[in-house]
Amino acid sequence: MISRRAFLSMAGASALASPMRVWGRAQSPPAIDAARLRRRLESLSTYGRPPGGTFASGVSRVAYSVADVTARAWMLEEIKSAGVAPRLDAAGNIYARLAGGEPNRPPILFGSHIDSVPGGGNFDGDLGVMAALEVIHAVQAAGLKTRHPLEFVLWAHEESTAFGKGTACSRIVAGDLKPGDLDQVWNGMRRADAIRRIGGDPDRIETVVRPKGSWHAYLELHIEQGGTLDRAKVPIGIVEGIVAIHRYDVVVEGFANHAGTTPMGERQDALVAASTLVLAVREIAASRQGRQVGTVGRLEVEPNSPNVIPGRVALSVEFRDLSEATLRELGEAVKARAAAIARDTKTTIALTLATTNPSAPAHAGVQDAIGRAADQLGLQTRRLPSGAGHDAQMIASLCPMGMIFVPSVGGISHSPRELTSWDDCARGANTLLGAVLELDRRDSV
Amino acid sequence: MISRRAFLSMAGASALASPMRVWGRAQSPPAIDAARLRRRLESLSTYGRPPGGTFASGVSRVAYSVADVTARAWMLEEIKSAGVAPRLDAAGNIYARLAGGEPNRPPILFGSHIDSVPGGGNFDGDLGVMAALEVIHAVQAAGLKTRHPLEFVLWAHEESTAFGKGTACSRIVAGDLKPGDLDQVWNGMRRADAIRRIGGDPDRIETVVRPKGSWHAYLELHIEQGGTLDRAKVPIGIVEGIVAIHRYDVVVEGFANHAGTTPMGERQDALVAASTLVLAVREIAASRQGRQVGTVGRLEVEPNSPNVIPGRVALSVEFRDLSEATLRELGEAVKARAAAIARDTKTTIALTLATTNPSAPAHAGVQDAIGRAADQLGLQTRRLPSGAGHDAQMIASLCPMGMIFVPSVGGISHSPRELTSWDDCARGANTLLGAVLELDRRDSV
Numbered sequence: 085m086i087s088r089r090a091f092l093s094m095a096g097a098s099a100l101a102s103p104m105r106v107w108g109r110a111q112s113p114p115a116i117d118a119a120r121l122r123r124r125l126e127s128l129s130t131y132g133r134p135p136g137g138t139f140a141s142g143v144s145r146v147a148y149s150v151a152d153v154t155a156r157a158w159m160l161e162e163i164k165s166a167g168v169a170p171r172l173d174a175a176g177n178i179y180a181r182l183a184g185g186e187p188n189r190p191p192i193l194f195g196s197h198i199d200s201v202p203g204g205g206n207f208d209g210d211l212g213v214m215a216a217l218e219v220i221h222a223v224q225a226a227g228l229k230t231r232h233p234l235e236f237v238l239w240a241h242e243e244s245t246a247f248g249k250g251t252a253c254s255r256i257v258a259g260d261l262k263p264g265d266l267d268q269v270w271n272g273m274r275r276a277d278a279i280r281r282i283g284g285d286p287d288r289i290e291t292v293v294r295p296k297g298s299w300h301a302y303l304e305l306h307i308e309q310g311g312t313l314d315r316a317k318v319p320i321g322i323v324e325g326i327v328a329i330h331r332y333d334v335v336v337e338g339f340a341n342h343a344g345t346t347p348m349g350e351r352q353d354a355l356v357a358a359s360t361l362v363l364a365v366r367e368i369a370a371s372r373q374g375r376q377v378g379t380v381g382r383l384e385v386e387p388n389s390p391n392v393i394p395g396r397v398a399l400s401v402e403f404r405d406l407s408e409a410t411l412r413e414l415g416e417a418v419k420a421r422a423a424a425i426a427r428d429t430k431t432t433i434a435l436t437l438a439t440t441n442p443s444a445p446a447h448a449g450v451q452d453a454i455g456r457a458a459d460q461l462g463l464q465t466r467r468l469p470s471g472a473g474h475d476a477q478m479i480a481s482l483c484p485m486g487m488i489f490v491p492s493v494g495g496i497s498h499s500p501r502e503l504t505s506w507d508d509c510a511r512g513a514n515t516l517l518g519a520v521l522e523l524d525r526r527d528s529v
Numbered sequence: 530m531i532s533r534r535a536f537l538s539m540a541g542a543s544a545l546a547s548p549m550r551v552w553g554r555a556q557s558p559p560a561i562d563a564a565r566l567r568r569r570l571e572s573l574s575t576y577g578r579p580p581g582g583t584f585a586s587g588v589s590r591v592a593y594s595v596a597d598v599t600a601r602a603w604m605l606e607e608i609k610s611a612g613v614a615p616r617l618d619a620a621g622n623i624y625a626r627l628a629g630g631e632p633n634r635p636p637i638l639f640g641s642h643i644d645s646v647p648g649g650g651n652f653d654g655d656l657g658v659m660a661a662l663e664v665i666h667a668v669q670a671a672g673l674k675t676r677h678p679l680e681f682v683l684w685a686h687e688e689s690t691a692f693g694k695g696t697a698c699s700r701i702v703a704g705d706l707k708p709g710d711l712d713q714v715w716n717g718m719r720r721a722d723a724i725r726r727i728g729g730d731p732d733r734i735e736t737v738v739r740p741k742g743s744w745h746a747y748l749e750l751h752i753e754q755g756g757t758l759d760r761a762k763v764p765i766g767i768v769e770g771i772v773a774i775h776r777y778d779v780v781v782e783g784f785a786n787h788a789g790t791t792p793m794g795e796r797q798d799a800l801v802a803a804s805t806l807v808l809a810v811r812e813i814a815a816s817r818q819g820r821q822v823g824t825v826g827r828l829e830v831e832p833n834s835p836n837v838i839p840g841r842v843a844l845s846v847e848f849r850d851l852s853e854a855t856l857r858e859l860g861e862a863v864k865a866r867a868a869a870i871a872r873d874t875k876t877t878i879a880l881t882l883a884t885t886n887p888s889a890p891a892h893a894g895v896q897d898a899i900g901r902a903a904d905q906l907g908l909q910t911r912r913l914p915s916g917a918g919h920d921a922q923m924i925a926s927l928c929p930m931g932m933i934f935v936p937s938v939g940g941i942s943h944s945p946r947e948l949t950s951w952d953d954c955a956r957g958a959n960t961l962l963g964a965v966l967e968l969d970r971r972d973s974v
Contacts, residue, residue, distance in 0.1 A: 310790030327789060331835055342942050343824035344772060344849050344916030345755030348815040350940060355825055356811050359804035366801050370793040379788035380800055381835045383828070390776055390826045390845035392943075400835035404789050471789030495795060497787050498837075 114226035116218035116517055118510035124162060124214045125509070128198060129206045131155035142500025143206060147199035147241035148278040155198055156282060159213075159238060166220045168236065175253040175292040176240035176284035182220055184233040184524075192230075192520055193483070194219060194303040195237030197475060201245055205502025207509075211490070212305045213238050215513035222517050230524045232300050239475045240282055246270050247278070254475035258482060259293045299483040301450050301523050304476045305516045306487060307504050308468075311495025318466045319511045320458045321489030322451050326470045326477045327404040328443035330411040334361065334422070338431040340387055340395025355385055355394035357429040364421040365401050368414055375469055376405035376414060401435070406443050406469045444477040449529035450486025450519070457518025463511055472497075484529040488515050559671035561663035561962055563955035569607060569659045570954070573643060574651045576600035587945025588651060592644035592686035593723040600643055601727060604658075604683060611665045613681065620698040620737040621685035621729035627665055629678040629969075637675075637965055638928070639664060639748040640682030642920060646690055650947025652954075656935070657750040658683050660958035667962050675969045677745050684920045685727055691715045692723070694884075699920035701737045703927060744928040746895050746968050749921045750961045751932060752949050753913075756940025763911045764956045765903045766934030767896050771915045771922045772849040773888035775856045777863070779806065783876040785832055785840025800830055800839035802874040809866040810846050813859055820914055821850035821859060846880070851888050851914045889922040894974035895931025895964070902963025908956055917942075929974040933960050 132143035132151030145151040159178065163170040168180040181191060196212025216236045223230060240253035247270045255261070266276040266286050276286035308314070313321050338354030362380045369378025383399040403414045415437065422433040451467070458465045468489065476485050490512035493503040504512075523529060576599055577590030590596040604623065608615040613625040626636060641657025661681045668675060685698035692715045700706070711721040711731050721731035753759070758766050783799030807825045814823025828844040848859045860882065867878040896912070903910045913934065921930050935957035938948040949957075968974060 308790065309787050310792065311795050312792065315795075329789070340944075341940065342754050342917055343822065343826055343847055344774070344918070345753065345942065346822070346916070346940055347755065347757065347820065348811070348822055350756050350760075353811070353824075355807055355828060359807040362800055362804040363808075366793070366798070375792065377788065377791070377793055379798075379836070379838055381788055381830075381837050381839060382833050383800060383830050383839075384833070385826075385828050388827050388829070390847050391824070392826050393824055394826060394828075402788055402835050471791070472787055473789070495786065495791055497790065499785075 114222045114228055114517060114521070116215065116222050116510065116513040118506065120221070121214050121218050121509060121513055122506050124217070125206060125210055127158070128155060128210050128214070131158065132200065139206060140500065142502065143200050143204055144202045145198065145200040145204070146202055147243065147246045148273065148281055152199050153282060159198065162217065163236065166217050167224055168220055172283045173292045174285040174288040175256045176279055176282040177253050177257065177292070178238040180220070180236040182223065182234040184231055185229045186231045187233065189232040190298060190300045191233035191235040192301055192303070192523055193235045193237055193299040193479070194516060194520060195239065196304050196306060197239045197242035199241055199243050199245075201243050201498045203500060204498055205500055207307045207492075207502050207504045208309065208497055209242060209306070211307060211504065211509055211512065215305045215509070215516050218513050219517045219520055230521070232524050234520065235299070240284070242475050247275050251275070252475065252478065254478040256289065256292045257294050258478040260478070261289065294482055296482050301447070301484045301486065301529050302476060302479040302482075303450065303516060303519055303523070304474060304487045305512045306474060306489060307492045307497065307502070308489040309472050309492055309495070309497035311492065312468055313466060313489060313491035314493055314495060316466060318464050319490065319508055320463045320465045320515050322454045322465050322467045323446050323470045323487035323489055324451065324467050325406050325443055325445035326474060327406050328408050328411055329439070329441040330403050330415055330437060331439045332401040332415070332418070333436045333438040334399045334401055335434045336361070336397040336399070336431055338393070338395055338429070341393045343391045343393050346393060351393055352430045353393050354397040354431055357425050357431040357433060358383060358397035358399055360425045360429070361399070361422060361433065364425065365418060368417045368421065369403065374405065374410060376403060376410055377471060378403045378414060404471055406445070408443060441473070444480040444485065446486045447484030447529055449526070450484050450523065453522040454486055454488055454515060454519045456522050457515050460518055461511070461514055463515065486519070488512055488519065559667045559673055559962060559966070561660065561667050561955065561958040563951065565666070566659050566663050566954060566958055567951050569662070570651060570655055572603070573600060573655055573659070576603065577645065584651060585945065587947065588645050588649055589647045590643065590645040590649070591647055591690045592688065593691050593718065593726055597644050598727060604643065607662065608681065611662050612669055613665055617728045618737045619730040619733040620701045621724055621727040622698050622702065622737070623683040625665070625681040627668065627679040629676055630674045631676045632678070634677045635743060635745045636678035636680035637746055637748070637968055638680045638682055638744040638924070639961060639965060640684065641749050641751060642684045642687035644686055644688050644690075646688050646943045648945060649943055650945055652752045652937075652947050652949045653754065653942055654687055654751070656752060656949065656954055656957065660750045660954070660961050663958050664962045664965055675966070677969050679965065680744070685729070687920055692720050696720070697920060697923065699923040701734065702739050703923040704738045705923070706734065739927055741927050746892070746929045746931065746974050747921060747924040747927075748895065748961060748964055748968070749919060749932045750957045751919060751934060752942065752947070753934040753937045754917050754940070754942035755937065757913055758911060758934060758936035759938055759940060761911060763909050764935065764953055765908045765910045765960050767899045767910050767912045768891050768915045768932035768934055769896070769912050770851050770888055770890035771919060772851050773853050773856055774884070774886040775848050775860055775882060776884045777846040777860070778881045778883040779844045779846055779867070780879045781806070781842040781844070781876055783838070783840055783874070786838045788836045788838050791838060796838055797875045798838050799842040799876055802870050802876040802878060803828060803842035803844055805870045805874070806844070806867060806878065809870065810863060813862045813866065814848065819850065819855060821848060821855055822916060823848045823859060849916055851890070853888060886918070889925040889930065891931045892929030892974055894971070895929050895968065898967040898971075898974075899931055899933055899960060899964045901967050902960050905963055906956070906959055908960065931964070933957055933964065
């Protein structure tokens with residue numbers, strides 16, 4: 085248990101009391117309660133914990149599972165305990181609003197998700213939700229009345245584990261739902277029934293969609309999931325945007341032949357060609373300036389027998405960067421290398437651009453507000469892209485969006501070993517609070 | 530249909546009539562009937578042919594299948610038509626003996642197999658069996674009486690498709706059968722029942738084993754399954770021995786992490802390490818003098834998802850060469866490279882020598898007899914190792930062994946595209962005949 089005074093000093097909260105503060109009616113500078121934040125994260129970690137496990141065992145709280153359903157029921161009580169009334173939309177997203185002083189202004193939205201990947205950790209999503217609840221608490225505790233309404237959100241099913249890519253519920257809010265999508269089946273469950281299971285109403289799904297301009301801004305606090313902040317010992321990351329993704333499906337065709345009878349010089353070994361391509365992808369991504377990444381995550385060999393020279397290899401090549409122009413250049417570079425490799429190995433290599441995800445830039449005004457909030461807390465910041473997708477990506481099409489990152493120890497995520505120090509959790513939550521209040525001061529972001 | 534005269538000239542049979550011939554009582558020089566050889570191979574190709582297919586569609590005549598059982602029944606009639614009586618041993622191997630003039634001498638054994646891999650061709654095994662039957666025909670047609678009995682053999686289940694590695698029936702003849710082996714189950718079938726299905730008697734399986742010295746020599750004609758003879762335009766290969774195999778199981782452990790959030794420099798990508806190793810295996814095998822081969826035929830990635838950096842890769846490394854000393858050197862070389870790769874990629878790489886197959890050298894005297902037979906036919910020869918395993922490997926422990934190879938067009942095998950020209954089939958069969966007669970003249974091989 086950290087005392088309030090110790091916490092305030094730790095989070096650089098002395099800056100909050102500086103002459104720069106503008107919340108005239110506040111009794112004391114608003115700040116989040118770090119002990120309550122930790123307590124709630126620890127409580128949440130019991131929903132989906134492996135039997136006999138501890139906090140360090142992580143969680144499997146896949147959307148629509150029993151763990152997810154029961155955690156959401158508990159969350160409704162926690163939201164009420166923050167003095168606001170939860171409201172479910174027809175997709176199962178949970179909103180809760182604190183009235184503003186100027187009711188015609190659009191609300192400031194902030195939140196994240198609590199579903200996890202199978203075998204996930206206790207911070208991805210969870211921290212953003214609990215910090216958002218702390219903002220609601222802190223504003224009330226400080227006796228503040230913001231100009232804009234403040235709106236908490238808990239997005240349903242962010243990880244897209246159930247029903248696959250493109251089925252996060254924040255997508256529906258942004259209007260991305262095609263006819264038949266609710267008939268998708270996963271683990272024997274229809275998507276419409278899954279939505280009913282978490283309290284949604286698939287028959288009124290169209291009411292979930294929100295028009296552009298629905299919010300003044302959207303803010304999300306999240307763990308980095310990479311190691312940049314941890315290595316640099318910088319507590320606050322200001323996200324420049326969520327990267328675009330270009331994914332290629334690659335098929336290498338050689339000739340399957342007897343591994344004993346075919347001399348080395350006569351082989352058309354699809355795996356030798358594919359291995360050369362794996363190294364080329366790495367080299368292309370690593371050798372140029374910038375923060376682009378390139379990955380071969382999937383590779384399948386046919387016939388995949390120790391005594392047969394591989395005849396066919398299918399693999400994925402994925403490039404990510406904020407700049408789509410850079411992604412096109414990386415794609416051209418890998419195509420050129422693939423052609424040379426095919427020639428050298430007497431194979432054919434076919435690359436198909438299978439999926440493209442556009443990038444979602446964070447709004448400059450929201451980035452600026454986060455920077456000011458961190459400055460006021462005396463916290464060092466670094467700007468960086470988000471290599472992972474987030475609900476913020478969807479909401480960026482509806483209003484100015486920004487994200488705050490806190491360090492992931494060792495860059496580990498989607499793992500029980502996912503870890504962010506309690507101090508960093510509190511620093512992130514206070515930065516979120518400061519950014520919300522900063523944006524509240526602005527008529528235009 | 531090729532005329533006998535045309536065939537004899539084609540196969541260099543004029544040499545058979547030279548003053549070097551020694552079969553004093555023969556009315557005409559013995560030679561195989563190329564037309565009958567082809568006709569039998571074409572007939573055999575209908576057993577296991579895909580529905581609606583042609584000869585070019587190849588066969589799936591897996592041991593113990595309906596195709597195998599019916600082909601074997603047809604073979605019994607063909608053997609009888611060659612004027613000898615077929616006899617099944619308790620494992621299902623089919624023998625047929627032509628009496629010799631000196632009955633106390635051990636027989637000369639020759640033959641091959643007719644089972645195939647799934648989606649196999651019409652020459653692997655089949656040619657050796659049909660050529661062996663031609664030897665029986667030809668000796669009788671020439672009115673010859675050999676000193677040694679001549680023994681035809683059709684080995685059951687050579688390909689080890691059913692019940693896996695080490696289950697070929699020639700192994701049992703060599704005494705390699707462990708308690709419980711007949712209880713193995715494949716496709717819902719117990720191995721003992723499989724043996725019954727082809728006319729064997731698992732209750733008397735011990736009677737199959739033959740002692741050392743059971744035969745004067747063993748000869749097998751087989752397609753090369755590699756491209757050496759075809760490229761060199763040499764019709765007859767004299768096998769120096771069947772290569773030894775060292776197979777390693779390799780596990781590369783990196784760290785599975787988010788493909789979007791982990792910068793290139795911070796990755797411990799198991800697939801990057803494994804790909805480097807695949808190329809090292811190729812380089813180690815290809816860069817030194819000799820005919821050794823090295824293959825990575827199996828490779829499996831975990832978690833094998835496009836957006837996750839591979840955390841673990843399991844793969845096989847297989848080296849083959851006649852010399853076990855060379856295999857040990859290759860193994861040391863790949864271990865040294867693996868250690869360097871692990872260091873460079875921040876992974877661990879564990880290599881385990883999983884299986885070793887000893888080499889089976891062909892007997893110098895049998896090699897010499899094959900060379901003389903080819904010389905007499907005016908056929909060019911090349912000595913080469915067999916990179917593939919054969920029944921001859923097992924029988925090498927019981928008597929002097931030798932193998933004759935004929936060219937595989939394009940080196941293709943275990944494929945419907947497997948092809949050996951009818952002329953090369955006939956040349957191989959006549960060389961087998963000549964080698965049998967040459968060995969018959971010798972008291973000691």
